[in-house]
Amino acid sequence: MGLFNKLFGKKEKETLDQGLEKTKSGFLSKLTKAIAGKSSVDDEVLDNLEEALVSADVGIETTVQIIDRIEKRVAKDKYLNTSELNGILQQEMENILVDAPEAESYTFASTLPAKPYVILVVGVNGVGKTTTIGKLAYNFKKAGKSVLLGAADTFRAAAVDQLTIWSDRVGVPIVKQGMGADPASVAFDTVQSGVSKGADVVIIDTAGRLHNKAHLMDELSKIKRVIQKHIPEAPHEVLLVLDGSTGQNALEQARQFTAATDVTALAITKLDGTAKGGVVLAIANQFKIPVKFIGMGEKMEDLLVFDKHEFVDSLFSLENK
Ligand SMILES: Nc1nc2c(ncn2[C@@H]2O[C@H](COP(=O)(O)OP(=O)(O)OP(=O)(O)O)[C@@H](O)[C@H]2O)c(=O)[nH]1
Numbered sequence: 001m002g003l004f005n006k007l008f009g010k011k012e013k014e015t016l017d018q019g020l021e022k023t024k025s026g027f028l029s030k031l032t033k034a035i036a037g038k039s040s041v042d043d044e045v046l047d048n049l050e051e052a053l054v055s056a057d058v059g060i061e062t063t064v065q066i067i068d069r070i071e072k073r074v075a076k077d078k079y080l081n082t083s084e085l086n087g088i089l090q091q092e093m094e095n096i097l098v099d100a101p102e103a104e105s106y107t108f109a110s111t112l113p114a115k116p117y118v119i120l121v122v123g124v125n126g127v128g129k130t131t132t133i134g135k136l137a138y139n140f141k142k143a144g145k146s147v148l149l150g151a152a153d154t155f156r157a158a159a160v161d162q163l164t165i166w167s168d169r170v171g172v173p174i175v176k177q178g179m180g181a182d183p184a185s186v187a188f189d190t191v192q193s194g195v196s197k198g199a200d201v202v203i204i205d206t207a208g209r210l211h212n213k214a215h216l217m218d219e220l221s222k223i224k225r226v227i228q229k230h231i232p233e234a235p236h237e238v239l240l241v242l243d244g245s246t247g248q249n250a251l252e253q254a255r256q257f258t259a260a261t262d263v264t265a266l267a268i269t270k271l272d273g274t275a276k277g278g279v280v281l282a283i284a285n286q287f288k289i290p291v292k293f294i295g296m297g298e299k300m301e302d303l304l305v306f307d308k309h310e311f312v313d314s315l316f317s318l319e320n321k
Pocket of ligand 1: 124125126128129130131158273294295296297298
């Protein structure tokens with residue numbers, strides 16, 4: 001994503017490097033062990049690489065694909081030095097990560113493809129959905145955009161309260177109704193207000209109850225239908241928030257949400273402080289949905305626009321600068 005590289009400054013790289021420390025400490029030590037003292041890429045090297053990837057929660061399926069690609073590129077028993085092999089592994093890990101179609105790529109600062117640009121945020125409770133919405137609002141606002149939030153998670157009073165706290169903290173308006181109100185009605189009001197106020201970005205929070213797929217599907221499609229009464233092309237983004245620290249469980253949530261609605265992008269949170277950062281590769285690869293944002297901490301500044309090159313590069317970098 002050339003578009004994002006410009007925005008990936010020293011500060012972002014530091015946040016990424018620090019946040020991924022746990023993931024890479026396990027990964028890199030196994031990687032080093034896999035290659036150390038080897039003079040050729042034999043089955044043992046490949047087995048050890050496989051172990052390094054699985055231990056970082058890249059998941060069996062994706063790991064096997066990466067190893068297969070490496071095997072195809074590297075003639076068996078051919079000598080490669082450590083940096084050559086690292087380079088190939090790094091490239092193949094990047095290749096696994098899907099890019100958003102050019103038309104759907106955006107940064108906080110770039111001109112958005114629609115006005116208002118409507119982002120519907122989905123995900124189960126506790127994954128960091130509200131925090132991510134707050135961080136998105138902060139970043140868009142900082143880039144000079146007007147933002148409106150919609151509290152369509154009306155199932156729990158706490159969800160509306162929490163979103164209100166973020167709207168105050170960031171200084172952006174919020175549309176809400178009473179607890180138990182119809183989520184679709186809140187979404188309708190929010191988009192209507194966004195249109196009449198000329199907002200650049202409308203971000204709508206939804207309830208993430210997973211106990212019943214049919215229910216989730218109905219609720220999300222109803223929300224979409226009412227939004228489309230105002231803007232037929234909206235929502236422009238359905239952003240699924242997943243908690244990266246739950247590793248393979250996040251994959252299960254992705255499975256359920258992608259079955260219930262058309263998810264267009266992923267935000268993976270809580271990658272700081274977990275050794276399971278490789279799950280980003282597993283999720284992107286398995287669902288072929290681009291990761292657009294990653295959460296690297298609880299503060300407003302801790303949401304990064306995902307850059308696959310920088311992400312993989314960080315997994316391989318030995319020390320924090
Ligand atoms: N370390 C870390 N914590 C995060 C991140 N994102 C969110 N959190 C924390 O995770 C917890 C849950 O976040 P919420 O935003 O409240 O989660 P939610 O999905 O909206 O859940 P409910 O509000 O319960 O519906 C909070 O304590 C956040 O501060 C992140 O990227 N890193």
